[in-house]
Amino acid sequence: MYQDPLQSRLTPALVEAFQVLFEASVDPERIAFQATRPEFEGDLTVNVFPFLKVSGRGPEQTAQALGEHLQEHVSEVERFNVIKGFLNLVIADAYWIEYARQALERDILAFPATGSKVMVEYASPNTNKPLHLGHLRNIFLGYSVSRILEAAGHEVVKVQVINDRGIHICKSMLAWQRFGKGETPESSGIKGDKLVGKYYVEFDKALKAEVEDLVAKGSDREKAEKEAPILLAAQDMLRKWEAGDPEVKALWEKMNGWVYFGFEATYRRAGVDFDRNYFESETYVLGKQDVLEGLKKGVFYEKDGAVWVDNTAEGLDEKVLLRSDGTSVYMTQDIGTAIKRFEEYPGLSQLIYTVGNEQDYHFKVLFIILKKLGFPWADGLHHLSYGMVDLPSGKMKSREGTVVDADDLIDEVVQEARRTGEQLSKLDAFSTDEKDELFEMIGLAALKYYLLKVDPKKRMLFDPAASIDLQGHTGPFIQYTYARIQSVLRKAGSWTAQPLNVPLVAEELLVLKQLHQLPSALHEAAAKLDPSAIANQTYELVKAYNTMYQVLPIAKEEDTARRVFRLGLSKAVADAVRKAMWCLGIEVPERM
RNA sequence: GGCCCCAUAGUUCAAUGGAUAGAAUAGGAGUUUCCUAAACUCUAGAUCCAGGUUCGAUUCCUGGUGGGGCUACCA
Numbered sequence: 001m002y003q004d005p006l007q008s009r010l011t012p013a014l015v016e017a018f019q020v021l022f023e024a025s026v027d028p029e030r031i032a033f034q035a036t037r038p039e040f041e042g043d044l045t046v047n048v049f050p051f052l053k054v055s056g057r058g059p060e061q062t063a064q065a066l067g068e069h070l071q072e073h074v075s076e077v078e079r080f081n082v083i084k085g086f087l088n089l090v091i092a093d094a095y096w097i098e099y100a101r102q103a104l105e106r107d108i109l110a111f112p113a114t115g116s117k118v119m120v121e122y123a124s125p126n127t128n129k130p131l132h133l134g135h136l137r138n139i140f141l142g143y144s145v146s147r148i149l150e151a152a153g154h155e156v157v158k159v160q161v162i163n164d165r166g167i168h169i170c171k172s173m174l175a176w177q178r179f180g181k182g183e184t185p186e187s188s189g190i191k192g193d194k195l196v197g198k199y200y201v202e203f204d205k206a207l208k209a210e211v212e213d214l215v216a217k218g219s220d221r222e223k224a225e226k227e228a229p230i231l232l233a234a235q236d237m238l239r240k241w242e243a244g245d246p247e248v249k250a251l252w253e254k255m256n257g258w259v260y261f262g263f264e265a266t267y268r269r270a271g272v273d274f275d276r277n278y279f280e281s282e283t284y285v286l287g288k289q290d291v292l293e294g295l296k297k298g299v300f301y302e303k304d305g306a307v308w309v310d311n312t313a314e315g316l317d318e319k320v321l322l323r324s325d326g327t328s329v330y331m332t333q334d335i336g337t338a339i340k341r342f343e344e345y346p347g348l349s350q351l352i353y354t355v356g357n358e359q360d361y362h363f364k365v366l367f368i369i370l371k372k373l374g375f376p377w378a379d380g381l382h383h384l385s386y387g388m389v390d391l392p393s394g395k396m397k398s399r400e401g402t403v404v405d406a407d408d409l410i411d412e413v414v415q416e417a418r419r420t421g422e423q424l425s426k427l428d429a430f431s432t433d434e435k436d437e438l439f440e441m442i443g444l445a446a447l448k449y450y451l452l453k454v455d456p457k458k459r460m461l462f463d464p465a466a467s468i469d470l471q472g473h474t475g476p477f478i479q480y481t482y483a484r485i486q487s488v489l490r491k492a493g494s495w496t497a498q499p500l501n502v503p504l505v506a507e508e509l510l511v512l513k514q515l516h517q518l519p520s521a522l523h524e525a526a527a528k529l530d531p532s533a534i535a536n537q538t539y540e541l542v543k544a545y546n547t548m549y550q551v552l553p554i555a556k557e558e559d560t561a562r563r564v565f566r567l568g569l570s571k572a573v574a575d576a577v578r579k580a581m582w583c584l585g586i587e588v589p590e591r592m
Numbered sequence: 593g594g595c596c597c598c599a600u601a602g603u604u605c606a607a608u609g610g611a612u613a614g615a616a617u618a619g620g621a622g623u624u625u626c627c628u629a630a631a632c633u634c635u636a637g638a639u640c641c642a643g644g645u646u647c648g649a650u651u652c653c654u655g656g657u658g659g660g661g662c663u664a665c666c667a
Contacts, residue, residue, distance in 0.1 A: 036612065042644065047610055059647090067599065084646090086611060168666055188656050238667095307667050315595080323665040330667070357663085360596065361662050387597085388660075426628065442630090454605065459660070466617075468621070470630050473605080475618040487629050523610090536606070539615085548631045550623090555626095592630075 002523040004516065005099075006091065007046065009032050014046065014167065017069035024054040035513070041081055041512060042088030049085040053202035058437035060087030092506045093399060096512045098506055100565070103515060103572035104497055109522050109579040111153040117347055118159040120146045120384075121562040122354035123160035123274070127170040128200045129258040130193040131266050131406040133462060134396060136357070137451050138412035139391050142354035143272040143585045144452055144531040145384065151583050152526035157345060160274045161337075165281040170237040172196045173251050175231065184259050191265065191407070192258030206230050237392050242532035260512055266406055271444065271585055278337065286330055286336025290373065291321045298371045311368055334366050335373075341390050350380040352529065357385040357457070384529050389451075392558055404462070414443030417476070421592070430591075438589055442476050443468075443588045449475030452584050453535045475586055478577060479543035484549065485574040492567050507548035512540040512568060518576055538580040545573050 003011060016025045030050060036042035048055070048063045055062040057463050060082055067080035067087050078092040097328045102108070122142020124413035125131060131139075176183070176199040185192045205231050213452055225231075234251045240248040267273065291307055300309050305324030345426070353363060357588050364384035371378040390398065418439040421427055427435060452465040454460045457507060470476040504512070514537070521537035538552045555572055556561040578588050 022614090032608065032610090034608085034610085039612080045611090084611070163667090170666075304665080308665095317595085317663075320665050325665080327665085329665075353661055356661095357597070364596095385597095390660090420630070422629065424628095448626090457597085458605090461604065461605070463604070469617080471617085471631095474630090476630060480628080484628055484631085491627055532606090534635080536615090543615090546631060549627080550629095553627070555627050592628085 002520065004520050006095065006516070007078065010046075010070065010074060010089075011042070012084035013070055013074045016073070017066050018051065018054060019412070021069060022055045022057075022063050024051075026051060026054055026375075035517075036088045039092060040083060040086075040088050042092040043509075044089045046087040046089070047085060048064075048087055052085075054245050063087040091348060092378070093509075095256065095502050096225075096504060096509060096516075097565075098554070099516055100417055100512055100572055101497065103576065104568045107575055107579060108515075108519050108572075109583065110521075111519075113151040113155075114347040115155075117155040117157065117158060117345065118149050118350040118352065119341060119348050120149070120352045120354065121159045121161060121283060122146070122164060124355065125160075125263065126163045126166075126168055126502060127196065127457050128172045129197045130191075131263065132396065132398075133404040133406065133409060134389050136270070136409070136447070137386060137460075138354055138356065138404050139267075139270060139272055140448050140451050140585060141386055141456050141531065142384070144350075144448075144583060145352065146585045148525045148529075148531060148534065151522060157242050157276065157348075158274045159276045159278060159341075161278045161280065163259075163280045165241065165252075165279075165284060167195075167234060167238050168200070169233045169256065170241065171203040171254065172200040173248075174234045174237055175206065176198040176255065178252065179204075185247030185261070192260075192267075193260045193262030194407075195262075196259050203230065203234070211294070213403050222500065222557075227401065248421050257445065268412060269440075269444075270406075271587070278341075280333070283337045283340065284328065284333045286340055287332040287334070288322065288326075288336070290335055290339055291332055294321075294369075294373050297373075309365075309372070310373075310437065311365060312366055314367060316361075316368070317479055321369075331362070331366060333368070335369060336361075338366070338370060339375070342375070346379070351377075352381060352382045352384050354384045354386065356552060357387055358383055359383075373460075376520065382529070384456065386456040388464045389460055391462055392464075410447065412443075412464070412517040413447045413468045414439050417446065417470065422468050426592075438592060441587050441589055442470065442479060442592065445479050445581075445588075446470060447475075447502050448586050449478070451533060452477050454476075454529045454534050456530055475581075476592075478538060478542050478581065479586075479588050480592060481545055482574055482577050482581075483583065483590060483592040484568045485545070485577075486590045488555050488570055489567065489574070490550075495567055497568040498561065498564055500561055501563065505552065506568070507544075507552055508569065511544045511548050511573060513545045515569075515573060515576055518580060522580075525583070534580055538577060541573065541580075542577060545570075 011031055012275045014031050014327045015026055015028055032047060034045050036045045046066070048059055048066065052059060052062060063082040067082060070077045070089065071080055076095045077089050078090050079090045081088050120142055123135065123139050125135060146158050150156045174413060179202050180199060183195065185195050188195060190198065207228055208230040210230055211224045214228065215221050237248055241252060253508065273427065291300065295302065295307050298322060300307050306320050307322040308318050309318055311319065319331065320329060322328060338351065341351060360383065367378060367381045371379065390406065393402060421439055430438065448469055518537055518541060525533040552566065554566045559568055579587050
């Protein structure tokens, strides 16, 4: 379990106290600290209820005895008070002042290198449609987790899977061939992924028309939906693709090229990148051999000519891995791709799949299979499962046209940032380019923070109005605080940090306590693959800072020692905020 | 049908089994001759229901209600 410096100082002292006072040995893991509630005096609280059996005394007596021991033996503990079973410890100012000094000198959000290498997969788009809001949660989440793991000392490999083959892209290709009249992104001015998406919709329209036509002619609807000529033509195209037909391949390459170019533009604007792209067209053949070997080893079994895995002992079902005609299913290629990745990147300790929770079952099965196949790395597989994004109007459904397009959404948040920014008219000194850059930064911060402040596991509601909010618990609020500090530091001119030897005032202490919590939040975020931990603690920190800023003079403080201390604290907060936001994939401006 | 996830102020989100359940937003009241008011202060407002475990349950267990997802020799 991770402990901050204070806790790792106090824990052994408490263990010792139990030994000395009660002749009892307690498991250090069981000693839990919590921040003292603001209505009581103290900084850190130890709850002694769990140890009453060990101490053989009442809660007050136990806490009192422990408190006395700590006060005597731990220099950081200045005094304490006991309320019921709660031992509230007052930590000496010297500790906090020393922490402020350290935070000014080093990056408190950089953990020592662990030597372990982690692969994070965080996008797996199909190439027949542009990216939407759901992809954005996926992308921002995965990117942030990559950065958090990096800050936590791991080496990270960021990858995406591009589903570039299959019936979906053939549908777009066929519709373009029939109705496109040679339209290209250049000729139409339409972004490549949007153009291909347009023909996917065209296909769907044509298919519906054909089905209606067939039904009107007396055909059964279900049958018509399976046998509409345009659908058969698309299936035929897929077969030609698999057979390597040069004409089909050329068209496929051309249209996928448009899509990649479009995706790249969106990724660039969103500020994310990948170290390696996996294309389904290259990986879909993988896995078959591995399944056959598994069959030989008796891990799988054959039934009606198909290869199955039996996971009933694990509480799951049986699942086909190879059809009776020998062809693969999704699971097959995922098995093969995982194996390939561990071959390509020897020594990977973890492979994290950032994929929506509708695939929970799929990954449970995948991981069990790889374990059954005996791969030692199978324990390092992890599904970072995130919840769906709902709209106020309900679920996003591409069929009903209720999806929120990623590019449009980014445009909107940036526009909103512009509207507010122009209104506040604080930016007169900015050039047009500088303004553009700033509004882009603010808009994206609003969007990213909105999506990242929520526990990834949970389904969330995307309220467009709230997502472009720039006030309150938002990314722009954090950016604003950062810019504010930079402004103070600029105005302060040059100064030299020096230790403070007068008591801290309440507002300074609150800021320091929140700053002190930030590394723990990073650790939690890394352990749980949950950016919301660091997002929320960063918010707590800037809130405390703003309160201090409001009530205490900083650059204008007349007492020099206090002045440089507050400047130092301000800079330490700004540095930590910048790094914390970096962990979320969010940039911070020097002015706003 | 089977399996999985979720339920907290009007709304959107927090809360390692611990003290009087925190924020934001919307509502009400204030703060600017002073370092950026995208800020700050005050105010009102919530654990789906019923059992159980525990010194102590929003948290764990069982049942119920409501919502969502998965459950093809489709991709």
